Amino acid sequence: MHYQSTIRLKDGRDCVLRNAGAEDAEEVIRIFDRTHEETDYLLSYPDESTLTKEGEEEFLKKQTESENAIELFALVDGVPVGLAGFSPVGDKEKVRHRADYGISILKEYWGLGIGRALTNACISCAKAAGYEQMELQVVAENKAAIRLYESLGFTEYGRNPKGFRSRITLWQELILMRLELK
Numbered sequence: 001m002h003y004q005s006t007i008r009l010k011d012g013r014d015c016v017l018r019n020a021g022a023e024d025a026e027e028v029i030r031i032f033d034r035t036h037e038e039t040d041y042l043l044s045y046p047d048e049s050t051l052t053k054e055g056e057e058e059f060l061k062k063q064t065e066s067e068n069a070i071e072l073f074a075l076v077d078g079v080p081v082g083l084a085g086f087s088p089v090g091d092k093e094k095v096r097h098r099a100d101y102g103i104s105i106l107k108e109y110w111g112l113g114i115g116r117a118l119t120n121a122c123i124s125c126a127k128a129a130g131y132e133q134m135e136l137q138v139v140a141e142n143k144a145a146i147r148l149y150e151s152l153g154f155t156e157y158g159r160n161p162k163g164f165r166s167r168i169t170l171w172q173e174l175i176l177m178r179l180e181l182k
Helices: 022-038 053-065 114-128 143-151
Strands: 004-008 014-019 070-076 079-088 098-105 133-139 155-166 170-180
Touching: 004 114, 014 114, 022 053, 022 070, 022 079, 022 098, 053 070, 070 114, 079 114, 098 114, 114 133, 114 143, 133 143, 133 155, 143 170
Parallel strands: 098 133
Antiparallel strands: 004 014, 014 070, 070 079, 079 098, 133 170, 155 170
């Protein structure tokens, strides 16, 4: 699945949204590690990362060639600042209609419209891939992300009060959200 567009950020700069390809593996790992270091809202900590350049190259190649998954890069002034993507929840008939969404953006670029643009791009691609539902999990304290998702039509369908066990705050409640695409 291929995607590319340019958006204007709230600060007037342009941001390119495009597929993260195999050639971007090192930058993807750098962004992944840095975003996971900057916030306690993501699934893992940088010291838990098992990403390798070779493994990431293979993953990104598969995502680019896939008809039902994507990994997007956000670049400002040619510098990668965020990632977002979706993959199938599973390949069984009962769950083929569901896409699992994830996003991470460098903290210094929060609030500029990159999250909205990446999410909208993934929604558009998920629809084109034939999904009927996009799903995500968000830490309940992440109010800005929740507002963004709700403004795009995502609705809460459940909570897990002990979804994450944080090194910093102990338990973090996860909100499960979904968006109907059809």
